[in-house]
Amino acid sequence: MHAQSGGNLIRTSFRLGPVEFKNRVLVASGTFGYGDECVSAVDVNRLGGIVTKSLSLKPREGNPPPRIVETTGGMLNSIGLANIGVHRFVSEKLPFLRTVDTAVIANIAASTIEEYCAVLEILEGEEGIDAYEINVSCPNVREGGLNFGTSCPMTAEITKQLRGRTRRPLIIKLTPNVTHISEFARAVEDAGADAVSVMNTLIGMALDVRTRKPVLSTVTGGLSGPAVKPVALAKVYETARAVKIPVIGIGGITNGRDAIEFLLAGALAIQVGTANFVDPAAGIKVADEMKAYCAEQGIADMGSLVGALDARTGVSVLDSWL
């Protein structure tokens, strides 16, 4: 896809395996519903892709309220993966998603490896899904609720199992709540993943000093929004230098400048999350601003920005005395 901007033809598209994305802006899982909610306000066809809300095998009611709280420059959520379940997704949402002219990525969540596989196998039988994104930031019921995503072997095992069941692009969405995210990226690369998404939310917490209770019913929740952008950029940078498979950058992106920062740090594409709540058309605006940046800088192929960071100093992440 070529976009006319400032008199220049700018190549905005990219490929992931067999899938062509018209631009590098996707909307992040859990921040755009199933793609049909915003239709009246947003022309979804102008997005590079839609990542669905995490789908589980059975419908999930989600956590009790309150589920969200605003923090400085961000928000905490503990939605509890409320979703209609993969079966209703297939019957109620997929028909619409087949009609849109943008890539559709089904995000999968589960509490056992078997459940991940089961959800994927149901979706494998359906047309209209371009790729899978696997949410590993889920409690593993077999391991006393320990998060899959904080265990490198578990994350690799999920990847391996799913890889054996699909030829569609498989993207593993990593959690930032680990010491070295690049270890996880390498593990899933070895297990056959086609790409990694970096990052899911940071664990955070807020208290109400009047009631002395946690604001969220689950005590802690996931932090997202502009506040986390610097952390996400560092994680993308760490990951992109560690693996050969593409990295999709996520975390606090609200405008085209933010998105370009992620590309420079090594992201092939980016996802817009929390910003959709502030402005349902945020994804489209980000895409337009990225094009405007390229026009201004005389960049013909946006892909040339990926990893094009000029790290003048030789100092590495770990040398820096903070």
Next chain:
Amino acid sequence: MHAQSGGNLIRTSFRLGPVEFKNRVLVASGTFGYGDECVSAVDVNRLGGIVTKSLSLKPREGNPPPRIVETTGGMLNSIGLANIGVHRFVSEKLPFLRTVDTAVIANIAASTIEEYCAVLEILEGEEGIDAYEINVSCPNVREGGLNFGTSCPMTAEITKQLRGRTRRPLIIKLTPNVTHISEFARAVEDAGADAVSVMNTLIGMALDVRTRKPVLSTVTGGLSGPAVKPVALAKVYETARAVKIPVIGIGGITNGRDAIEFLLAGALAIQVGTANFVDPAAGIKVADEMKAYCAEQGIADMGSLVGALDARTGVSVLDSWL
């Protein structure tokens, strides 16, 4: 120390071993110099304590500019532990610090375990230091620059070595850039630490899309300020439930409400960092607002708030489906 507030006597003081702190607000390492810079604008005697800039054995020039960049609701820094070194600290700064009526905590940084010990031993010979805080977020030159603070055995070893050399309270300042900070807290507790400070900065990054360079000369830096508060609170909560030694809460505290949140989550006391840059009197204001809160809520001893969070739901940190 009792403070009159709203007609009530409120106990604001607390003890850590032999040291009595007049209130629960300290200023964080690296955000208040050596305590003498702000004297004209701030009555340091109204603070619970001053934590010095990290002291190393030799003076350190610090990193090349730029060393700081503002981010949404926070800032990144890569100061590079610029400091005058422990010898000049003793001769030039300690005499002043002996005259102030507040607790003085010397923060120590080093690139080998021997250097940690050497700095501590020099300070052991001096009056006027009430406690030590050990900054383990430093690259270990022996391990190719790997951060001491992300290795549990290293962090424990530093603690053990220093414990053998002092009877003054020993506080280990933990990095949040690990999967389970509570493991580190338990390890230093076992190694003889008297308390832990939670948390140092999160690793983050910012890019200049015009020059395509990292903004900081070190590429990545440490994120601090209100943006990180939710993460810090969750880390304090996780730590306080894992160890018996006190936790000192740090991260994004700018007002009394923030500070009370940390106490409820389990912090015995708190430190104010980045907020000092916005308002050099931030620490004093936080202390005043904490007292006002207690007066309003009819709390006679601020200590009764420590860990007094009412976690109504039984859901634990790890059960929550983010």
Next chain:
Amino acid sequence: MLQTSCPVLSLTAVAENVFLLVLDAPEIAPLVRPGQFLNVRIDETSDPLLRRPFSVYRTEGNRLELLFNVVGRGTHALAEKRKGDRLDVLGPLGVPFTLDDPGFTTAVLVAGGLGVAPMPITTRELLLKGKAVRTFLGARNKGSLVTTHLVQVEIATDDGSEGLRGTVVDLLERAFASGVPARPKIFACGPHPMLKAVAAFAVRFDIPCEVSMEGPMGCGIGICQGCPVELTNPAKKYALMCKDGPTFDARTIRW
């Protein structure tokens, strides 16, 4: 649902800590149904980050009126707006009150505090539909009352500085004790405990009752799942306040 940038026509203090904000919103204003709300972006900065939801108070042609209380940093910043400033507004949002229902002839409007906000637009529509309207307002004190554009108003204040000393539910009890209106239906808006009491009252008198709920919202448009309201329905535990509400049949809510 539309997203438009609306110039402020005026901002006036109408009671203690209560402001009336009038926007020029030719696209949105004509579409609003009583009980719907707007999701307003306070400014372009990230502090506050999220939009803030407000009921529509009144519309008149292209004019869109909101009534708001200053409670935190968002509403504080909103109260600083001046004529000509522009606000990015999403709306109209949510499910309106069901005013067509032929089953009632008297609408009983019950509002606590800023719960009065959706009542003027609701009143106008009810009167157009030929319904009788009675209005019961509860407030902290006389100074915080906003009674304009309402009809048949009865008042309760916490401190007794105007009307009955007590809650709006006490007021309702008293009024109904001296005669239940013909074929009534209650429309209530206010703090959760008040709505709960009104819902219980409605059950006791077996009167249909719709409530307009409040609570934290992430997006206001059904994409974040951040605003669950617990239902009595065993098959569907939660509804979304922003999309399935904010108005609900009171009997469907688990109070």
Next chain:
Amino acid sequence: MLQTSCPVLSLTAVAENVFLLVLDAPEIAPLVRPGQFLNVRIDETSDPLLRRPFSVYRTEGNRLELLFNVVGRGTHALAEKRKGDRLDVLGPLGVPFTLDDPGFTTAVLVAGGLGVAPMPITTRELLLKGKAVRTFLGARNKGSLVTTHLVQVEIATDDGSEGLRGTVVDLLERAFASGVPARPKIFACGPHPMLKAVAAFAVRFDIPCEVSMEGPMGCGIGICQGCPVELTNPAKKYALMCKDGPTFDARTIRW
């Protein structure tokens, strides 16, 4: 150094994208020395989080005047302030220009862009000290020039819309080519590349030169170590811009 809350007396556009902000600051204004700066808290929110540094443009009794360019969100928000709004100000900060130096009789003020900001207060003090003053201003174009409260002004603009077409250093070269002032000392303020060129010029003519530097600051008061300026001194690699500067002898800087 003092911290006070100062009411805005006026805010006026004085050139393209340039504003003059006048504050009522009875505690700070009388203390300010030429070349010192203020660290201004833009508002109470966390976006932007940090204060913003501005040179003092002029003082007059209790009046404290700043001149600023709108470049980002902080200065954008500052340009929205209105009379009566209050700003939390830290100041006066930093090391002033050394104007007492008996070694010079003619002060050569060199400013690029908003580097003109500290020149009026400096000019007044120099004239009071009986020094001769010559002023060289560089700007993008005529519309962005601010020439008030200056004396003996010569101008260069990038587009030639006023004065010489070229840089302020070109202007300086030309002026000095037609005669070097008696016992001169340069005081320069502007973007880093310009200061570097002026410093090289001063070395070439062997003229004493002080520069006022700019760059990101964390605290403005010496407690964050965030504002290093690299020195030529082998024993001391960095000075702090906020505490040891912003004015420096140009020869001490590693350009």
